[in-house]
Amino acid sequence: MGNGLCASKADVVDFTPVHESFFPMYVVKVSDFLEMEGVPEPHSVLLSGGLLHQWSPGMFVLFVSHQWLGATHPDPHGQQAAILRHTLHGIISGSLHVEEDLISMPMGKEMSPQTRKQIASGYLFLDWFAIPQITARQAGVNEDVTRTDAALAVKSIPSYVELCNLFVALVPELLHTDTKVLCNYTSWLSRGWCRAEWWCHLLSNKADSSVIVVYSPREAEFMFPLNWQQHLVREGNFTVESDRETVVKLGEVALDSKIQHLAAAGPLSLYRYYLAHRPKLLGQQKQTFEVDDLLEMFRYESLQDAVNDESSVNALLCAIFAGDVRMVKLLVEHKADVNRRLMGLNSLGYSDTQTMLMAAIKSHQDPEMLSALIELRADVQATTRVGLGCAYLVRAPGQLKVLIEAKADLHTSHLPMGLSPLCGAAVWSCPETVAEMLHARCDPNPKPTGAGYFPLHAVALLSRGRACAVDVARVLLEGRADPNARSLPESKLLFAARLAGMYSKIFGFASCSIATKTLASLPGLTPLGAAALVGDDALCRTYLGYGAENIANDRGDLPEDLALANAHDRLLPMLSTFAV
Numbered sequence: 001m002g003n004g005l006c007a008s009k010a011d012v013v014d015f016t017p018v019h020e021s022f023f024p025m026y027v028v029k030v031s032d033f034l035e036m037e038g039v040p041e042p043h044s045v046l047l048s049g050g051l052l053h054q055w056s057p058g059m060f061v062l063f064v065s066h067q068w069l070g071a072t073h074p075d076p077h078g079q080q081a082a083i084l085r086h087t088l089h090g091i092i093s094g095s096l097h098v099e100e101d102l103i104s105m106p107m108g109k110e111m112s113p114q115t116r117k118q119i120a121s122g123y124l125f126l127d128w129f130a131i132p133q134i135t136a137r138q139a140g141v142n143e144d145v146t147r148t149d150a151a152l153a154v155k156s157i158p159s160y161v162e163l164c165n166l167f168v169a170l171v172p173e174l175l176h177t178d179t180k181v182l183c184n185y186t187s188w189l190s191r192g193w194c195r196a197e198w199w200c201h202l203l204s205n206k207a208d209s210s211v212i213v214v215y216s217p218r219e220a221e222f223m224f225p226l227n228w229q230q231h232l233v234r235e236g237n238f239t240v241e242s243d244r245e246t247v248v249k250l251g252e253v254a255l256d257s258k259i260q261h262l263a264a265a266g267p268l269s270l271y272r273y274y275l276a277h278r279p280k281l282l283g284q285q286k287q288t289f290e291v292d293d294l295l296e297m298f299r300y301e302s303l304q305d306a307v308n309d310e311s312s313v314n315a316l317l318c319a320i321f322a323g324d325v326r327m328v329k330l331l332v333e334h335k336a337d338v339n340r341r342l343m344g345l346n347s348l349g350y351s352d353t354q355t356m357l358m359a360a361i362k363s364h365q366d367p368e369m370l371s372a373l374i375e376l377r378a379d380v381q382a383t384t385r386v387g388l389g390c391a392y393l394v395r396a397p398g399q400l401k402v403l404i405e406a407k408a409d410l411h412t413s414h415l416p417m418g419l420s421p422l423c424g425a426a427v428w429s430c431p432e433t434v435a436e437m438l439h440a441r442c443d444p445n446p447k448p449t450g451a452g453y454f455p456l457h458a459v460a461l462l463s464r465g466r467a468c469a470v471d472v473a474r475v476l477l478e479g480r481a482d483p484n485a486r487s488l489p490e491s492k493l494l495f496a497a498r499l500a501g502m503y504s505k506i507f508g509f510a511s512c513s514i515a516t517k518t519l520a521s522l523p524g525l526t527p528l529g530a531a532a533l534v535g536d537d538a539l540c541r542t543y544l545g546y547g548a549e550n551i552a553n554d555r556g557d558l559p560e561d562l563a564l565a566n567a568h569d570r571l572l573p574m575l576s577t578f579a580v
Contacts, residue, residue, distance in 0.1 A: 018257040019158035019200065019250070023149060025055035026130040027123035030062070030092075034085055039078040040126070042133050052130075053123065055163055060122035063164035065197045067183045069176050074128045076177045083172050086217035086567075092120040097513030098212055101224045103462060104346065109222060118165070125160055158200045158250050167201040169194075169213045169223070173535055173570070182537060185213065185465045189227070192236025196247045202228050203254040205261045215464070216535060216567040221514055226349030226362070227465065234283035252282055269313040272298050273348060276313075276321035280363075286323035294319070294327060307334045312344035320360050325372045332376045339379050353385040358393055367398040380408045387414030387450065392424030397433050400425075410442055416492055418450015419458070426455040427462040431471040435479075444481035452489035456481050456527035460539050461518060470538045483548040487525040497522045501555060509557075510565045521562060524554035532559035532575060535568030540575065550575070 026043070032051050046052045055061065064084065070076040090096025091111065098111040131153040161167070173184040181187070188194050202209045211223040233251040238244050255278060262271035275297060279287050291303055298318050300306040306315035316336040319327040332338050342354045350359055357378040360369050374380055380403065383389045391410045394400050404410070413420045422442040425434050434455075438444065444455055453461070455476050463469040477483060489497050500519035504512050509520065521533055528548040531539035540559075552558045557565075560575040 016205065017159060017162050018204070018254060019156075019162055021156045021159035021163075023152035023156045025125065025156070025160045025163060026052040027055055027059065027061055027125050028052060028129050030088060030119060030122050030124055033124060034088060036081070036085070037078075038081075039073070040075050040081045040128055043129060043131055044133070046129055055123075055160075060118040061164040062119065062122060062124040062166045062168050063161050063197070063201065064124055064126045064168045064170055065188070065194055066126075066170040067176075067188055067191065067194070069174055069183060071178045079174050080170055080172065083214070083217050084168075084170055087170075087214050087220060088119065090217065091220070092116055095511055096218065096220060097516075098220045098222065099513050099515060100222050102515060102518060103224050104222075104349075115166075122165070125164055127157075130160070157197065158254070161197050161200040162204050162206075164201070165206075165208075167198060167209075167211045169198065169211055171213060172216055173537060173568070185215065186467050186469075189231050189465045190237050190467065192233060192238040192244060192247055195228075195231055195233045195236045196250050198223075198228060199233055199251050200254050203251075203258040205258065205265075218510060218565070218567045219514055219535075224349065225347060229277070229281065229349065230364070232281065232283050248282075255281060268299060269311055269344070272313040272318050273321070273345075276318040277363075279322070288324045289319070289322070289327050291330070303334060307331055307336045312342070314340070316340070316356060317342075317359060320356060320365065320369065320373075321363055323365055323369060325369055328369070328372055329376065338373060338376045339382070351384060351386075354393075355379065355382050355390075357382070357390055358384070361390060361393045361395060361399055364395050365399075367402045370399055370402040374402065374406045380406045383414045386417045388417065388419065388424065389414065389421060391421035391437075392419065393428060394421070394425055394433060395429050397430075397436055400429075400433050400436055404440060410437060410440055411446075413446060413449050415450050418448070418452065418490070418493070420446040420455070422446070422455045423453070423458040426458045426472050426476060427466075429472075430468055431475045434472050434475045438475070438479040444476050444479050445485055448488040449490055451487075451493045451522070453487040453522065453525070453530075454481065454485045454527070456483065456485065456543070457487055457525065457530045460527060460530035460534055460536055464534060464536075469536075470542050473539060473542050477542070477546045483527055483543050483546045484551060485527065486551070486553075487522050489522050494523065510567075517565065521553055521555065521557060524552070526551050526553070526559070529553055529557070529559045529562050532563040532568065532571055533566060535563060535566060535571060537571060537574075540571060544574070 028046065028051055066080055068074040069080065075081050087096060091098060094116060100109040132149045169188060171185040171188045173182055176183055198211055201211065212220055213223050214220045234248045255274065259271065259274050262274060279285060294315065295303065295306060298315060300315060309315050316328065316331045319331060338356055340356055342350050342359060343352050346352060350362065357373050357380065360373055380390055389409055391403055391408050394403060410421050422437050422444060425437050446454065456473060459469050459473045497519045500516045503516055504520045509517060521529065526548065528540060528543045531543055550558055560572055563571040563575060
């Protein structure tokens with residue numbers, strides 16, 4: 001959300017905090033952390049060793065959000081800490097590329113040299129270092145005092161998030177030592193407290209509110225903007241259920257503060273965007289407007305002014321995002337353009353040239369909204385500049401039913417990307433929607449064109465963080481998707497893949513960005529190779545269980561080679577076991 005990491009920014013976080021701090025914020029110098037080894041020491045040990053510093057204005061701080069890998073220690077074997085050290089070394093040296101996610105490309109966003117320098121001389125916040133722990137017993141320390149300090153520090157976490165310059169989600173795929181459950185990006189996204197942390201960051205009034213996701217020592221990217229909007233705090237998982245309402249309130253305070261700030265300082269387009277989304281983001285009933293309410297809340301002088309608005313978030317788009325079907329009809333009846341193309345909303349997850357109908361689909365609007373737009377003559381066959389249609393973006397079975405009734409094209413792959421609608425459903429929708437598309441005779445093995453990959457590839461490459469990815473893959477496989485289909489990019493995409501391959505030969509495949517490695521690997525890539533490239537243990541097992549073979553891509557990379565290139569070493573025993 002914001003491209004501040006691409007450009008020079010001041011060292012100081014310059015804004016008015018929203019959340020109150022009840023305990024000092026303790027941070028560790030990045031340079032000191034890079035010298036540490038093994039299992040991370042607790043707050044008390046670092047404090048007595050002089051390694052903790054109280055936050056003060058002017059510090060450049062990274063907030064590190066992560067899942068605990070043990071019941072009484074966050075990182076019992078030091079695995080997360082080791083990965084974080086490798087990642088920071090790579091960022092500081094410039095050997096690790098931090099770019100936008102594959103879905104958002106090409107927006108040209110990447111970490112600037114100045115930000116890398118600021119990180120090198122900066123500090124980091126990690127809960128185990130910053131918060132007193134009663135589980136880490138220290139002679140002569142009153143446990144009641146420690147417990148009180150710990151509670152105050154935990155209560156202050158939203159404030160700590162606000163004071164940090166960068167937010168890092170440390171989400172490598174690792175086993176919890178007690179439960180033996182895999183902890184990864186998907187599980188991190190599901191946790192209510194983790195959602196609250198990144199919401200407080202994203203909704204802060206800082207110049208840059210990007211989130212950096214670290215999958216492995218060789219994979220880091222900016223979070224896809226729609227991810228946070230589709231993971232509501234209210235719907236997160238809480239170990240202590242009584243925390244839910246408290247944390248939901250934190251999210252509400254952060255969102256309302258954001259809206260108030262934008263109302264005063266602008267830009268007006270973002271103010272309208274967040275205001276229209278407020279009920280949905282807070283898990284509340286959608287809001288309907290009278291004309292006067294719409295004009296006052298969204299700052300229009302007259303109904304005609306609203307109808308004629310050509311800004312990036314105009315009145316019709318506000319009504320769509322708010323889910324107000326009646327207002328949508330009224331605006332279109334007064335000549336609002338129902339087929340207007342979106343522009344300028346890439347940083348919010350809506351690509352240029354997508355349509356109003358596509359925005360309704362992507363924002364999970366009810367079938368009633370889609371039906372209304374189509375009745376108002378929204379073009380159900382429209383495609384974007386990269387060749388994606390409405391069916392590619394479908395989110396739910398009810399939406400799909402409306403599109404089928406409107407005779408939307410469920411089968412054609414349009415250039416330049418050449419991805420079938422089923423590819424999109426495999427990434428964005430649920431297993432039930434994918435099953436309905438297969439029932440509608442969508443081909444799980446379409447003729448390759450453009451990017452040249454298939455729905456099973458898409459599940460692996462573009463579904464990171466989706467809890468239903470394996471279930472979607474199983475539906476496709478039961479529908480006779482080929483687990484050994486090889487990607488066959490054509491034309492411009494083949495040229496881009498060859499360029500990426502040449503670049504990787506010169507600079508080393510393992511040291512390339514996620515996008516470059518993916519493009520270079522694409523010719524001849526199998527679904528198993530794609531799952532290995534992104535380090536998805538569950539998908540690899542699923543594909544192998546349905547007969548995936550150990551096939552190299554056109555570069556000669558076997559799935560285990562691709563896993564190793566991205567430091568997903570834990571997959572090697574499984575992949576080598578199935579090697580022929």
